[in-house]
Amino acid sequence: MGVGRECHVGHRQRSGLCSREELGYPLSMGCPFCEIPESERVIETNDVIGFFDHYPASPGHLLLVPRRHVATWFDADEREKAALLRAIDDALDVIGSTVGRRPDGYNVGFNAGEAAGQTVMPLHIHVIPRYRGDVDHARGGIRGAIPICRIYHPKDGS
Numbered sequence: 413m414g415v416g417r418e419c420h421v422g423h424r425q426r427s428g429l430c431s432r433e434e435l436g437y438p439l440s441m442g443c444p445f446c447e448i449p450e451s452e453r454v455i456e457t458n459d460v461i462g463f464f465d466h467y468p469a470s471p472g473h474l475l476l477v478p479r480r481h482v483a484t485w486f487d488a489d490e491r492e493k494a495a496l497l498r499a500i501d502d503a504l505d506v507i508g509s510t511v512g513r514r515p516d517g518y519n520v521g522f523n524a525g526e527a528a529g530q531t532v533m534p535l536h537i538h539v540i541p542r543y544r545g546d547v548d549h550a551r552g553g554i555r556g557a558i559p560i561c562r563i564y565h566p567k568d569g570s
Contacts, residue, residue: 445477445534454506459495462503465538472511472541474503482535484524496537503539515541521554 448463455462455476465473476499478492485493500520508514519540523530542550 443481443534444532445475445536454510455499455502457495457499459492460499462499462506462539469538469540470542470546472507472515474507474539476500476503476537476539478535483533484530484535485522486524488535500537500539507539507541511541513543516544517542517550519553 445461448461452463453461454464454474459479460476461479462474462476465475476496478488478496480488480492482488482492488496504518519542520537522535522537
């Protein structure tokens with residue numbers, strides 16, 4: 413492992429250099445997810461950490477991050493993808509026991525690339541609890557990423 417460094421919540425990078433630079437974060441700036449203190453981690457496995465978003469879209473908004481820095485879902489290996497998917501179930505349990513009321517639904521997803529709205533480059537999955545009445549028109553859910561497509565009318569007229 414050469415001169416290796418611990419990076420991204422304790423993962424030791426094989427190259428000896430943190431891949432933060434490849435993702436656009438100079439080492440002096442640091443990765444925002446590497447700065448999450450252990451006391452804020454509500455999910456922790458060998459492959460994933462989870463913590464409440466510092467800029468939540470709703471009460472209980474959680475982020476899941478693989479320990480290894482990768483830019484997007486499509487750069488993660490199969491083991492990391494499987495671990496992230498398992499962590500979604502853990503996130504639902506944490507949210508349910510922390511928020512004080514059971515959410516009525518969830519938006520779960522990620523932005524892959526700048527064109528899709530990804531502003532923090534290490535892969536992270538959002539688990540966003542939703543509550544009846546939190547928006548006027550929830551129909552279309554994730555389609556709201558492109559506002560004109562959010563509200564649609566299926567061919568059957570419903």
